[in-house]
Amino acid sequence: MTNHKYHLGFFPTPIHQLEKLSKIYSNYNIYIKRDDQTGLASGGNKTRKLEYLIRQALDKDSDIVITAGAQQSNHCRQTAAACAVAGIECHLMLRGTKPEIYQGNLLLSHLLGAKIHFTGNDKKEIDLKTLSKKLAPKKSYIIPYGGSNITGAMGFVDAVKELKQQLNKQNLKIDYIFLASSSGGTQAGLMLGMELYNLDIKLIPIKIDKSETNDLSLEEAILKILTTGCRLLNIKKEFNRSDIKLNKNYNQAEYGVLTHREKLAINELAKHEGILLDPVYTGRAFYGMMDILKQKILQSGSNVLFWHTGGLPALFEYAKDF
Numbered sequence: 001m002t003n004h005k006y007h008l009g010f011f012p013t014p015i016h017q018l019e020k021l022s023k024i025y026s027n028y029n030i031y032i033k034r035d036d037q038t039g040l041a042s043g044g045n046k047t048r049k050l051e052y053l054i055r056q057a058l059d060k061d062s063d064i065v066i067t068a069g070a071q072q073s074n075h076c077r078q079t080a081a082a083c084a085v086a087g088i089e090c091h092l093m094l095r096g097t098k099p100e101i102y103q104g105n106l107l108l109s110h111l112l113g114a115k116i117h118f119t120g121n122d123k124k125e126i127d128l129k130t131l132s133k134k135l136a137p138k139k140s141y142i143i144p145y146g147g148s149n150i151t152g153a154m155g156f157v158d159a160v161k162e163l164k165q166q167l168n169k170q171n172l173k174i175d176y177i178f179l180a181s182s183s184g185g186t187q188a189g190l191m192l193g194m195e196l197y198n199l200d201i202k203l204i205p206i207k208i209d210k211s212e213t214n215d216l217s218l219e220e221a222i223l224k225i226l227t228t229g230c231r232l233l234n235i236k237k238e239f240n241r242s243d244i245k246l247n248k249n250y251n252q253a254e255y256g257v258l259t260h261r262e263k264l265a266i267n268e269l270a271k272h273e274g275i276l277l278d279p280v281y282t283g284r285a286f287y288g289m290m291d292i293l294k295q296k297i298l299q300s301g302s303n304v305l306f307w308h309t310g311g312l313p314a315l316f317e318y319a320k321d322f
Contacts, residue, residue, distance in 0.1 A: 004154070006055040008082050009038035009047035012162045015170070015305070020272040025293040027300045031174065032275065033163065036282075036310040041081030041108055044074045044310025045186055048155030049147035050082040056151055057088060062141035068093040068126040070256060072280065072314040075146050077105040080114035090114040091135065093126045104317035124211045124255075146183025148221065150228040156189020157233070160197050174201050176298060179307040180285035181205035181246060182255075184218055186309065188225035191243075195235050201305075206288040207246045208281055209255035219244045250288040256280050258321050261287040266315075266322075278311025279318045 014037060018030040038047035057065050065083050069076045069092070076092045083090035092109055098118045102110050110116060119126055124145075132140035143152075167174060181187045187205050194201065207218060216224070219241050226239040253259045262283035269275050269286060277283045289306055292298065 004055055005051040006058060006082075006086060008040050008051050008054065008085060009043075011038070011048075012166055013037050015163075015166050015172075018269075018273050018306075021269070024272070025290070027296055028293055028298065029301075029303045030293075031172075031303065031305045032273075033177075033305055033307045035159075036276075036308045036312060038310070040078050040085075041112060042077075042310070042312055044078050045156075045307075046075045046078040046147055046310075047082070048159055048189075049152030049185060050078060050155075052151045052154045053141075053143050053147055054082050054086050054088070057141035057143075058086060060141060061139060062088065063138040064089045064091055064132075064135055064140045065143060066091045066093070066128050066131055066135075066140050067143040067147070068095075068128055068145055070095050070280075071099070072105045072256065072317050073109075074105060074278070074281070074309075074311045074314065076114070077108045077112070077313065079143060079147070080109040080112035083114070084112050088141075089138075091117065091131060091140075093117045093119060093128060093131060095119050095122050095124070095126070104313045104315070106317070108313055125215075144183075146185055148183035148185030148188075148225070150225050150232065153185045153189035153192065153225050153229060156186050157193040157196060157229070160190060160193025160199055164197050164199050173303060174305045175302040176202050176204055177305045177307055178204045178206065178285060178289040178292075180208050180281035180309055181218065182208040182281065184222040184225060186307075187244075188222045188229065191222075191226060191239070192229040192233060192235065195230075195237050196233055203245060204289070204292070205246050206285040207248045207251050208284050209251055211255060218246060247288060247292075250284055250291070258283075258318050263322065265290060275308070276312050276315065277308070278314045279321075280314055281311055282309055
């Protein structure tokens with residue numbers, strides 16, 4: 001699969017133990033996978049997806065890459081950076097109205113050279129095809145919300161191979177992986193990779209928001225990627241909806257709404273381990289993990305891994321809330 005990638009990140013990303021938190025939650029050994037350290041414009045998990053997506057855009061002789069998201073989208077910031085590296089014009093469609101001052105990811109997307117279009121409303125789904133037609137005759141390559149299609153998910157199939165090699169090298173067995181799940185590509189890629197590389201770890205994805213993606217539930221969106229992925233990778237397993245686990249206990253607040261839960265998680269990891277979470281995805285998912293560990297739901301003595309998907313720049317947009 002490496003022949004179909006455009007190199008953008010620094011891999012493998014580190015795995016290390018959270019020693020202080022492992023003492024606080026003493027029934028468990030807590031580790032972290034540092035995809036906040038992928039190196040592309042402050043890092044993040046989308047770099048893995050973009051290595052495949054940008055390669056495909058180049059292979060199709062695209063002049064322009066178009067994608068969409070919230071104004072503090074990590075995916076959009078990393079797409080802008082990937083396009084800068086690859087020398088492709090980047091257009092971002094961002095929800096809402098243009099702010100007076102650009103901050104956080106929005107500022108970085110601007111600095112990275114992206115041409116930014118504001119939708120004027122806060123609807124999650126954005127019409128990218130209309131923009132593509134407006135930009136004709138230039139040839140556009142459209143990346144879906146979050147980079148979550150089978151092409152992007154291949155980056156996380158690779159991530160499982162990377163993880164397995166790291167665990168073997170460290171002689172470490174991980175029992176559970178916690179991660180933020182929103183558009184589904186990361187979760188689907190991990191599930192495909194675990195099947196392909198025979199890695200027996202239980203995923204505990206924390207659902208970040210309530211919204212659907214292109215009129216599909218998150219489970220349906222993930223299943224669609226899994227079905228295509230099994231065919232492409234010659235995986236014999238037939239996934240069904242019951243295979244797709246999503247913890248929905250921590251998404252009562254709307255997408256991007258910072259509550260005391262996210263603040264607690266951000267402060268706890270920062271002050272004990274010197275690692276920064278983001279307010280939208282990892283803050284919510286890390287709180288979910290903390291709460292589950294506090295309740296001692298998982299088997300005592302388990303090795304637990306938090307997959308840090310990045311997002312540091314968004315903290316600056318939320319400065320007034322801390």
